Amino acid sequence: MLLVCRAVDEDAVRERIHARVPTPHGTTMCRIGDQLLVHVPGDQLALADEMHESGLLLRAVTDHSGAPLTDREAVPPGSIVELGGSATVGGVDFALIAGPCAVESYEQLSASAAMARAGGAVALRGGAYKPRSSPYSFQGLGDQGLRIMAEVRAETGLPVVTEVVDAATVELVAEHADVLQIGTRNAQNFSLLKAVGQAGRPVLLKRGFGCTVGEWLQAAEYVLAAGNPDVVLCERGIRSFEPATRFTLDLSAVAVVKHLSHLPVIVDPSHGTGHRHLVKPLALAAAAVGADGLLVDIHPEPATALCDGDQALDRDRWFDLATALRDVLASLGRDLTLREPESAGQAR
Amino acid sequence: MLLVCRAVDEDAVRERIHARVPTPHGTTMCRIGDQLLVHVPGDQLALADEMHESGLLLRAVTDHSGAPLTDREAVPPGSIVELGGSATVGGVDFALIAGPCAVESYEQLSASAAMARAGGAVALRGGAYKPRSSPYSFQGLGDQGLRIMAEVRAETGLPVVTEVVDAATVELVAEHADVLQIGTRNAQNFSLLKAVGQAGRPVLLKRGFGCTVGEWLQAAEYVLAAGNPDVVLCERGIRSFEPATRFTLDLSAVAVVKHLSHLPVIVDPSHGTGHRHLVKPLALAAAAVGADGLLVDIHPEPATALCDGDQALDRDRWFDLATALRDVLASLGRDLTLREPESAGQAR
């Protein structure tokens, strides 16, 4: 059962819960805005009544989704997540996040950031630690990549999103980056999910390519249950039998998640398709299906990219996408958040 | 190798091919507009040179797609298919096709047709022969359903689209309907594909839910190879491990097909998702990804539907979809074909 309380009553609520739920195993709490969400195992109607009478309970939700803290009923209007103070995901705004798959050098990231901003992106993505299927593929620049990101962030003011691959480096990454990304291969690495739940940074949680929507929401529940409400979900394609695309982008899942959960959802059409000529149509489709943003691979020189160059957009394709996206979003009554795109001419 | 010729030269071309390709096994021809597409096995460069010199060849395409007649290179601007004389699919126009999953009665179909037209549909769908997984499910009204469709078609002027399930009834269905639909379970029923290739009616070819894009285009190739160029492809979801939706609608496949083939592609968000609340977002996404139209289940009283009622839209949801769709299409520079929607007030 989910109990929605006021955040200001947190101490009193905790006291009451501990008094009435004998072994509070399975009890989780998460503060979202000025509300405190509390999940207790089973349906504790007496407890709910008592809390209601003493003014500690705003409302109770008898929940069946298996992921109560992420359930739509917990935050009916949907939650809004801040990225680095200057941007938000969720609500009416649409967040465009762009950057290279991997940080390769200061020059490359700096050029990417300029491109990203010129196209209207509100945050910069870039991988320092790259989880690669093969040990012989480029594994990212590691700490050096983090420092480059921090430098470009300072220069441009763009918040940066980067992947964290193990609990041991969560703290280090959280020092340099604004948003901690959990990649598809760690989507059910529960130790890592608990660690980012305590890191004090928003989390961009990619769907595991072999995971159902239900499992994805339960993965998010691990983060919220550790106290961190700032989770942005990211659909990036699932495994299917179709070989024409690298993965099968499951846009239905976006609509399903918007129905089931209050968390914002963005889409990664770059990893989802694996081919640059498919990124624009799927990006527009993601906007139309109701996604709250996009994560797009861009690169100043895709042909030289050390990682996933086939899916990276060059400057022209990126600006073309950003322009078309504005029109589609406007038709849906949505806006790109904050930042206006510079004209292509200025940007060059 | 694909040879693109003028349709007026058909006799001369046939003669030349027969003279030069000793066993014309694997040679296929299809007339599209004023062009004649000829596929000959292998790369017959001498033949191409000879035909070029004698003015019989417009251009030759060395093709690798495995489905040469449907290949984008055959008709680079994309082909446009007429539906019953009053509507087209492909090109700049966007075709909305709507109706009940199954024809249940004259009253039901007539009411559905009024709803369909009021929302801006250019054609009416409805099943007379229903291929159902279980022999104990409603199998459709059969011939009686065909007669009801013909009656409603006469009254409303809406062309009708209906499924044909075996070669034996192709002729009968072609007498009553404007467009022959091949369902997902018959997507590789090659005898049926050959039969509709000779039926003189446009064909709406659904993707097999277990078929790759390549196999889908090869299925279309069977129809074109039998002489019928009027094929509209329809993405309707594939099988995956995700249980939240009935199938996984593969919108990437639409973008892939638009890249590989000249055939128009529409999307069926109703069967693709199986849940009515998911139809609108996926319909908008289909428009944004570049589909040429939609096939939507609507029903005057979904709760009483004999087939797939969970996914049918009622009047309000259908008008809501049609309105939102117009805005998104306009933002993409596309229009709904021909018919303007009546106002919801008038339509009631």
Place this chain on the structure above:
Amino acid sequence: MLLVCRAVDEDAVRERIHARVPTPHGTTMCRIGDQLLVHVPGDQLALADEMHESGLLLRAVTDHSGAPLTDREAVPPGSIVELGGSATVGGVDFALIAGPCAVESYEQLSASAAMARAGGAVALRGGAYKPRSSPYSFQGLGDQGLRIMAEVRAETGLPVVTEVVDAATVELVAEHADVLQIGTRNAQNFSLLKAVGQAGRPVLLKRGFGCTVGEWLQAAEYVLAAGNPDVVLCERGIRSFEPATRFTLDLSAVAVVKHLSHLPVIVDPSHGTGHRHLVKPLALAAAAVGADGLLVDIHPEPATALCDGDQALDRDRWFDLATALRDVLASLGRDLTLREPESAGQAR
């Protein structure tokens, strides 16, 4: 509800059903051995009581499987299907069926038959009508292929199994062949399933590569509901994301089907894997999981095969498989049906 009656009482049973089930839509009957299986829609307890009292009912099964005539409860010990009078599938015996994917010539089929028999096969497979994904692939010899099969059958006494691809040719194929195969692409071609349900020949029903076990059993139900109890199911691989094999052979499905249904199940490890070096291990696994037989591609000269040569076994591999199979079957208390393999020496 499933009513199990005596076959000798068929007329009286029909009369009673028609009297008591007002619209006998959804009522199906199938005679298996000396029993008559009757499915009536819903749970008609009064009817069951009445029939029981008048001695017409052996037992009633309240069924939930969705495919009552194929349900294990209908024939608890499992049914046994005769192939051409000389072999059986089901029960303790294990049926080895082998032959080329496609009939190419008399010489090729005759040599294949000799190989098949020498390895212990009880029936010969071979395709005359080949449903191919591409219209440019070899489509089989058609009628001529049927005549070759009939000739080889007469010479060797081996019953022949061949695919039927449309209702129009069912009668012709039934004249020349002993067992009618429904291929994976026609696994939900319900018109064809109804046609073979009336053809008076046993049916080998392959699983659709995109179909669930439930849908497969419902497809079989179409055949039984048309009056034909002699259905042999054949698992041949499903679509998955794994590219190392052509399909993913679902051996769990064999165990599931043996649990749910009384129909015998065989396995096709050749199409299921697509690679000849994988056929033997998967064939042995199929025997161990409880399959009732195998369908194996063999060819006197695989390198020259017109269809699926990569998966065909040559003589040595085939004999090696047959020998290992005997040992595994013996360890499971099963036997190859009837025919003893000739020694490899004799066979050459």
Place this chain on the structure above:
Amino acid sequence: MLLVCRAVDEDAVRERIHARVPTPHGTTMCRIGDQLLVHVPGDQLALADEMHESGLLLRAVTDHSGAPLTDREAVPPGSIVELGGSATVGGVDFALIAGPCAVESYEQLSASAAMARAGGAVALRGGAYKPRSSPYSFQGLGDQGLRIMAEVRAETGLPVVTEVVDAATVELVAEHADVLQIGTRNAQNFSLLKAVGQAGRPVLLKRGFGCTVGEWLQAAEYVLAAGNPDVVLCERGIRSFEPATRFTLDLSAVAVVKHLSHLPVIVDPSHGTGHRHLVKPLALAAAAVGADGLLVDIHPEPATALCDGDQALDRDRWFDLATALRDVLASLGRDLTLREPESAGQAR
């Protein structure tokens, strides 16, 4: 390129490699038995010639598999992995590993160990840290579970296999357990793979349920590349559209892996099917397809199990499986390793 050297020459080989491969990025080494496997990026033919002339090279393999250290060519007869000194996996012996999904108490694990040994198991499995999709499911006893396992191991002499879920606890787990299991959800947790590559214990690497065989072997490559040759692969089912089983056990993958890699492969029919009545047939099939062992869930009282009780075998089913398995293995010329099963009578 893979260079196979003598382990005794390790220092000289390292020196030569460092001298000739300017940036030894992508160079990996692993000692297996008395051989040293060295992978260098690209085809360094001059280096190979030079090493051959100076007697440092046994043979060179130009490799295309993407996972050179695990490639069959590296150890053509197949490698054999020791489990805790008393058992081996690989080669002619077949290793039966059994135990409860989760350690629940000393009593439960002790009873399970007695059952396991009585059925012929050579090692005991049991989870202390359980990665569960939901944060509200039983998460295992953690450190306490490890201590219970160590106690039961001391009493019974059975080596124990347990899962490790993060790098931080690898050392602790390695102190208490003989074999470190990597679960399906961590199959591409590369930080963890590197950590167990340095832990000095054999690793049981489950296939990710969304991973291809190629990715699975590359995951193993991470472990070998970190210096640990003792990897046992475990097929445990992949995601597919089939709902009748929890996952789709991919037994073809076992045959594929035996072909591609020298690593031993075992099968987990319990998690692969999710239903106890399917465990025996799939276990026998796994033996027949060529697996080197099994990982089986058993429980003294499945109805009370805290985790996955539906798939756990009780005593009777477990002994029935063990008996049937012996017969099938004997027919294949294989033996259960070491331990003879006690008679069922004695064991009770």
